[in-house]
Amino acid sequence: MTRRIFSTVSAVAIASLIGIAQSPTGWMVRADRSTSATDPDGAGAIKFMSMDGGFHAVNPQAAVFWNAANSASGDYTLKGTVTLVKPSGHANYYGLVFGGSDLGGSDQTYLYFVIAQNGSWLVKQRTGNSATENVVAKTPNDAVKTPDASGQSTNVLEVRVSGEKVDFVINGTVVHSAPKAGPLAKTDGIAGIRVNHQLEVMVKDFALSR
Numbered sequence: 001m002t003r004r005i006f007s008t009v010s011a012v013a014i015a016s017l018i019g020i021a022q023s024p025t026g027w028m029v030r031a032d033r034s035t036s037a038t039d040p041d042g043a044g045a046i047k048f049m050s051m052d053g054g055f056h057a058v059n060p061q062a063a064v065f066w067n068a069a070n071s072a073s074g075d076y077t078l079k080g081t082v083t084l085v086k087p088s089g090h091a092n093y094y095g096l097v098f099g100g101s102d103l104g105g106s107d108q109t110y111l112y113f114v115i116a117q118n119g120s121w122l123v124k125q126r127t128g129n130s131a132t133e134n135v136v137a138k139t140p141n142d143a144v145k146t147p148d149a150s151g152q153s154t155n156v157l158e159v160r161v162s163g164e165k166v167d168f169v170i171n172g173t174v175v176h177s178a179p180k181a182g183p184l185a186k187t188d189g190i191a192g193i194r195v196n197h198q199l200e201v202m203v204k205d206f207a208l209s210r
Contacts, residue, residue: 054204066192088198
């Protein structure tokens with residue numbers, strides 16, 4: 001994943017970026033613009049809207065989407081069914097955000113569990129505007145469904161926080177378990193969605209079970 005610069009999006013900016021009429025109630029967006037000449041963003045604006053009982057994200061630029069009402073502490077399960085509608089020309093990642101705080105500010109922190117069209121997954125931590133740390137590096141796993149002949153794929157992602165451990169689950173398979181230590185010490189906070197640039201993704205059954 002390339003180094004990027006985040007920009008805070010105000011309520012006014014959200015209106016011009018994705019349209020308040022389209023934006024699901026209470027949800028916010030923070031763009032994550034590429035600074036890489038070899039991996040540029042696509043043209044156009046980010047779109048995030050309610051569709052077919054879920055959310056539809058069209059991402060020329062990478063972004064995090066969240067609703068502050070989706071917050072949990074202690075033991076919980078975060079789950080979402082993610083469908084890659086339109087893959088990019090190379091592997092870009094999309095999935096779940098958890099343990100977030102100050103997501104609209106300069107002191108943002110969050111963890112993210114994401115997959116890519118090449119059948120790999122990873123877990124990272126974001127701290128501040130540009131600092132990221134691998135919790136688990138890019139790892140291939142047969143549990144990740146890759147695009148079919150139509151270019152689409154659907155995967156169910158889960159983050160299960162229980163006691164002093166965190167399980168990362170793809171389509172019912174636990175692909176990684178880790179203690180709540182180091183970057184995973186703080187799992188309390190806001191949950192949301194992350195979609196990298198040049199992707200179109202549907203998210204259904206997004207839910208927190210406390």
